[in-house]
Amino acid sequence: MWYLCVFYHRLLDYRIPEFESLADLFGAFGDKRSSDFNTQDKVLQWRLPKHHHPDSPFHFVHLPYEDVARKIANRSILVKGIYELWGEGNDFEELEEAVKSYPDERKLPYLEYESTFKITVDSFGKVLSLQEQNERIQGLSYIPFKGRVNLKNPDHNFWLMETDENETNNGLPPVVKRRIFFGREIGVADRKLIPMYQLKTRNYLGPTAMDAEMAFLMANQAQAAPGKLVYDPFVGTGSILVSAAHFGAMTMGADIDIRVVRDGRGPDCNVWSNFKQYGLPMPIGLLRADNNLPPWRPGLKEVFDGIICDPPYGVRAGGRKSGGRKLLKGIVSPYTVPDDKRADHIPSTAAYTLVECVHDLLDLAARMLIMGGRLVFFYPVLREDGSVETHFPEHPCFKLVATSEQMLSSRYSRVLLTMVKTSLYTEELALAARIKHLEFRENHLKWLENGNLHSSVFSPADAESGDSKVSKESKLKYRGKYV
Amino acid sequence: MRLLTHNMLSSNIKGVTKGFPLKIEVEKVVEKQVEINHDFLRNIFPKIDWKAFSDAARTMGYVELPEQAPDPSVLESDLDFLTKFHHALLELHLEEGALVCPETGRKFPVNKGIPNMLLHEDEV
Numbered sequence: 001m002w003y004l005c006v007f008y009h010r011l012l013d014y015r016i017p018e019f020e021s022l023a024d025l026f027g028a029f030g031d032k033r034s035s036d037f038n039t040q041d042k043v044l045q046w047r048l049p050k051h052h053h054p055d056s057p058f059h060f061v062h063l064p065y066e067d068v069a070r071k072i073a074n075r076s077i078l079v080k081g082i083y084e085l086w087g088e089g090n091d092f093e094e095l096e097e098a099v100k101s102y103p104d105e106r107k108l109p110y111l112e113y114e115s116t117f118k119i120t121v122d123s124f125g126k127v128l129s130l131q132e133q134n135e136r137i138q139g140l141s142y143i144p145f146k147g148r149v150n151l152k153n154p155d156h157n158f159w160l161m162e163t164d165e166n167e168t169n170n171g172l173p174p175v176v177k178r179r180i181f182f183g184r185e186i187g188v189a190d191r192k193l194i195p196m197y198q199l200k201t202r203n204y205l206g207p208t209a210m211d212a213e214m215a216f217l218m219a220n221q222a223q224a225a226p227g228k229l230v231y232d233p234f235v236g237t238g239s240i241l242v243s244a245a246h247f248g249a250m251t252m253g254a255d256i257d258i259r260v261v262r263d264g265r266g267p268d269c270n271v272w273s274n275f276k277q278y279g280l281p282m283p284i285g286l287l288r289a290d291n292n293l294p295p296w297r298p299g300l301k302e303v304f305d306g307i308i309c310d311p312p313y314g315v316r317a318g319g320r321k322s323g324g325r326k327l328l329k330g331i332v333s334p335y336t337v338p339d340d341k342r343a344d345h346i347p348s349t350a351a352y353t354l355v356e357c358v359h360d361l362l363d364l365a366a367r368m369l370i371m372g373g374r375l376v377f378f379y380p381v382l383r384e385d386g387s388v389e390t391h392f393p394e395h396p397c398f399k400l401v402a403t404s405e406q407m408l409s410s411r412y413s414r415v416l417l418t419m420v421k422t423s424l425y426t427e428e429l430a431l432a433a434r435i436k437h438l439e440f441r442e443n444h445l446k447w448l449e450n451g452n453l454h455s456s457v458f459s460p461a462d463a464e465s466g467d468s469k470v471s472k473e474s475k476l477k478y479r480g481k482y483v
Numbered sequence: 484m485r486l487l488t489h490n491m492l493s494s495n496i497k498g499v500t501k502g503f504p505l506k507i508e509v510e511k512v513v514e515k516q517v518e519i520n521h522d523f524l525r526n527i528f529p530k531i532d533w534k535a536f537s538d539a540a541r542t543m544g545y546v547e548l549p550e551q552a553p554d555p556s557v558l559e560s561d562l563d564f565l566t567k568f569h570h571a572l573l574e575l576h577l578e579e580g581a582l583v584c585p586e587t588g589r590k591f592p593v594n595k596g597i598p599n600m601l602l603h604e605d606e607v
């Protein structure tokens with residue numbers, strides 16, 4: 001059946017991937033266990049309302065049954081609500097005609113005597129006064145409501161929603177024409193999560209902690225859920241794992257920086273306390289390890305259901321790996337640490353380049369994810385001539401299922417990549433990946449040379465100030481992927 | 484550090500061929516309650532190296548686990564086993580101590596529950 005899906009007008013590129021990840025999680029594509037990882041494309045059918053731009057908050061989506069729609073809406077971060085559409089039109093006459101011709105057997109069960117209901121009027125792009133709202137509700141008298149109104153806790157919620165045709169800068173795509181929708185609510189989102197988990201009130205914070213909304217989106221892309229184990233190899237302050245734990249997953253994390261992962265800012269301000277703050281189960285394990293030389297035992301594979309991370313790109317939040325720079329180049333021979341100094345010795349590290357870091361991540365994920373498991377991570381891109389280069393890292397074990405861009409400035413974006421493991425990890429595939437990696441490295445020497453680029457993409461100041469600036473400006477003119 | 488983590492780790496010092504299982508040096512063990520999730524236990528059971536796991540549990544002072552890996556059917560029927568497996572896997576913590584490389588004797592310290600697996604520059 002087709003449903004009306006209304007999105008928040010935010011993170012436009014993330015909306016449909018989040019929806020489809022959740023649809024898959026909640027069984028819209030059939031039983032998980034029997035599905036063929038390789039062939040099945042887990043994409044839904046989408047339609048736009050008449051005259052609407054793809055960036056419009058209004059979409060129609062085809063789902064197998066109502067229960068899936070409700071579960072998606074309740075868990076999603078970017079879905080405002082999902083509705084059974086009873087009618088739509090360019091004006092109220094057209095709407096009336098449409099609602100009247102919608103089949104009675106779909107309508108009458110929700111209009112009965114014993115039931116309670118509420119009608120909400122919502123408008124996009126302009127504000128309606130209380131009086132205007134009441135007039136619109138009166139105008140629906142052609143619908144035979146027999147139940148009682150209950151504004152607090154009704155059995156059925158109905159929505160009258162309209163978009164305005166005005167051409168002014170209302171934050172919506174300019175091509176939107178006036179359109180009116182009337183429908184029955186199937187499920188709405190719980191945005192309370194976002195203020196509840198906002199970083200401002202987070203106990204232990206680092207300069208690159210992931211903001212709550214994005215962390216939840218990442219956990220949804222990874223399909224975090226009870227009974228699953230989710231790993232973050234660059235765990236930092238744990239902000240991504242917090243969102244996975246909120247959705248019931250067990251979590252595990254590693255970081256090369258012992259101060260960050262073990263010490264924090266004291267006994268009540270560290271990675272553990274970030275979970276305690278929200279009453280979430282603690283991570284199953286936290287360790288200090290270098291993702292370039294992961295300490296997993298040989299033969300261990302397919303233990304994680306999801307790997308989610310924000311890898312260390314750039315200079316400020318840049319990656320380090322074991323072994324000094326000169327040492328790795330073979331210029332100096334290893335410094336033998338004297339026995340009496342071993343315990344307190346701080347090993348020297350070398351810079352960890354973007355391409356190498358991504359290669360290690362893909363190799364780790366190929367080995368350690370279960371079949372059908374998901375790898376979700378950020379990748380920086382340079383925007384050239386207003387468009388994004390579309391060359392993303394590849395691995396023979398993975399299928400790229402979503403790319404969601406967030407523009408951080410006119411030149412830089414970060415793209416959230418979602419990959420599904422579709423092939424078993426074998427020695428041959430690992431070798432093929434190594435060769436691909438070398439080719440990729442050739443093509444991306446410019447990334448290697450220019451460390452500052454990554455730091456501008458990922459410097460937290462950029463991301464944060466960008467965020468608040470953008471949300472103000474977006475009210476003034478249409479900003480597409482900036483929002 | 485829970486025993487699940489211990490079961491996944493090995494010494495990856497350059498040249499070491501048998502870095503697993505790491506011996507546990509116990510200074511302080513604490514117990515932390517974790518809500519039991521049967522699906523999780525069933526998923527993780529086949530990934531566990533049982534000998535290393537039951538030996539590690541004994542080192543930590545927990546002797547209720549069978550020495551031989553039980554048949555996976557116990558996961559469906561035996562609640563008592565699930566409870567013990569859960570306890571040893573997720574509720575026993577090595578808070579302070581070390582993990583010792585079986586080949587070289589190199590100690591990886593465990594501090595505030597966090598194993599430090601980073602290698603020195605002459606070990607990579």
Ligand SMILES: C[S@@+](CC[C@H](N)C(=O)[O-])C[C@H]1O[C@@H](n2cnc3c(N)ncnc32)[C@H](O)[C@@H]1O
Binds near residue numbers: 234
């Ligand atoms: C962008 S931050 C991620 C922050 C994290 N999402 C949080 O919530 O705080 C990258 C992290 O990777 C760590 N890191 C850098 N190089 C690493 C390596 N080779 N192996 C493991 N972690 C590394 C850094 O210490 C840093 O904490």
